[in-house]
Amino acid sequence: MAEKTIKCSSGGIALSRIEKGLLTILNCVQFGERLSTHTNEKLLVQILHRSEVRFLKEAMLLELPLTEYGIVVIGDLHGSMLDLLVVLHSIGLPPDVRYLFLGDYIGFGPHQIELIIFILLLKLRWPEHIYMLRGKHETYEVSINDGFRTVCEETFPNTRMFSRFNALFDCMPIAAIISDKIICCHGGISRWMSCRDNIRQIPRPPLIDKMKLLDCCLLADILWANSNAKQSKPFVPSEYDVSYTFNEDALNEVLNALQVTALIRGRSNATNGYVEEFTTKCYAIGTSTDPQNKDVAGAVLGIRRDVACEYHFQPILHRTVNIKGLAFYCRQISAQLEDSFMSDYEAPLGAPTCSRCEIQLKEELQTSTRIISHIEIVDWVLMNAKREVLHDVVYKCLDTNNLPAVARRLVHLFPLYYDLIYSPGGTFRVGLTDGEWTIIQEVYAFGVCPICVDQRVKRAED
Template identity: 40%
Template structure:
């Protein structure tokens, strides 16, 4: 029997009745996180920010308006003019509100048959319009191929606003042929202190539009599955992906204080996780201060649980713009070169099905001089004019009023954490798993070593959570022999099914998921994997460009946690 029944295990990770208990930490009566570095945004105008944002003229955009906006954006980047000179704030708000409305109709996990005309997978763009146009001119318009964008549209480049709006307008024009996923840069935690906030303020003279972008980011899907074969997302897989329902049921908007603890963990992994084939354990805490890295074993466990075969991801820049992380199982693509040095390249994937096999072709492009942007924008505009006349019809519901204009943006919007950091995980362990920590003699040797204690908290959090919330078993797709031994110190050994490596007993109650065997919308895992070809794949030892981003956690925040 678990010694914590009626005590530790009664501590829940769900919100209380007034919504003030965060999944990841202690909050005050405004839902504000302690022990967390916050975006450096002024709060003076946020109380009535809706009053400063122009209202939409109506609740829809016509096909002609969307097409004109797309050609206008191409003209802006071609001429080097300012976006505010061609599109006023009301135009931007109307585009963003229609995008948020469309994203709201899509599930968090998009599940589609594999398209007959192929799939273009676009990785991180980071505000480089030239790399988007190079990809489109090379691979064709959305009327010729389906497109999936893996996130990270903003920050860094000189056309951050234009790049995101252009992709969003493609989505609005061809909603069934263009799909957009959220990246880790589409969160306040990163883009508020990075460059996108400054870009919005510089372009429009105020921060108002930035908050409308943020509201849309919170509505975006985070993963897609094509043909029950390819899993597409920005960061990586998660040890809590025991079912597709885990992803389907992620809460929107993605505020931590409205999500369950394991949902927060899952979202952090989807947006931030990286593969690390050198680590021995299937899942380990990431050096990015959030999420967990995974090796080939961890990847395979998740692919089987989700009934898919191959992961296509972004998030990490490589010298040639793409990389084969795990042969036939995991590929990374970064469409904007990680440096504007001519030695580096960007890439996109062209995925096709040929009979019983899939091919993934990397379409690489080198860094181009600035004048190429003029040429490619003209080529892209000509291609789009032809696409506008195609047989793919535009469908829009005409409404007199915009529902999103009625939504007030609260003063605390920018202070609502979206991504669970290791600091919140350590705080959870110290708050709810204190007895488990006291039972572990290893912590005694780490007395006074705050960094090492925090790392151990994050490392053992998954099994601590299992012990406190399950009567033996795990919410995860994998656990180590050491973790099983630890669980068995509190529960009988026979609670585990000897024929199954993992258990998700009771997880449908605590995580709002359904067990894998009743996931009726998932087809069986391919027992005989289809053949996957990677044309022009780089060698396994190809070096990655060192550009590791981390969530910022200050030393003062760490000390505040451990001094409580």
């Protein structure tokens, strides 16, 4: 029997419901009660839909001014309400503070639903002070495997809410540029970040069977890329079978192309929650901690600009071992919120009906792939450049039964082959090596179509 569709009562949400919702979540977390016992599904759908509308009014690439009060960037939280509340308690609440979240709100933590709904309500209450980016866990492929689907179905006795959360994720921005100088995202840079418009034009929802191939690659890099200071090549296929890793040379190329000076990203594995991966140019932060390990800290990054227009980055660390408990911080934030509720609220224009309710959550939307993996890239190479692959010197030396090694080689070759086929004499990317440029120029020296490039590719790597 088909599940009954829950719809919003209108296209708006009352301020009183937003503020009560924030306090209700804190109350549930404080006393260890399920959110579903105090909030009906219809209200949660309304919160998700109003948040979707708010996200869709924002660009895929946010461009945020840096006010005199600065901004605080928050990394991976993974369902840890304790880490979030500790940060809010020590730094402050809107409208006194502006926050940019880098994604990974869910995944593994004890309060995944409560945390993301809490941040969404903060955004609905103070939309110009709370900004939320999408992380790799906010995708269908990851969230269905990391336990979030199970959490949704244990909290709500249906499959609807998991689908609705994924519809919300599909609306979220994926990157932000602060003060025209600092790019922020969950994962990292992409060789296809040749200009800002490339990020802006990624469609929503980002379903790979309806997107351009390079848009798919760009999105995967923004959510999944990692840095590796030890690698010699600018970009190397990632061991996660999604995206690439990048070194400092690659970072410099992308920063120049985007006309920015630094990258702030999530995915930090540092024990103090913060690491300056490339001096003054790349900062990685992780905000969630390990309550059982006193050596692991979480961090956020404060950014401000002084009167001389110099930018200052201040990591703010915290630990959740031997501190006052979760109940204490729930009470403290509840009191702080009561004071913050006194600030002005500009209600968005309401509507008699909800536009998001009119969008049916078709099976295609629920299960379509969002993030292109190495598997799809390998398929493309074998379909479009198989002749070149069979003549590739390195490929011919590989054991074809060693599928990971074969896949890594094809994923490595993909950007060059794509340029040779679709950009006669040019390129769609940054961070090319001198050898790659030589190949492109040789192949198109006389304006002819690409021919076998086996020896040329080998020379590019020597």
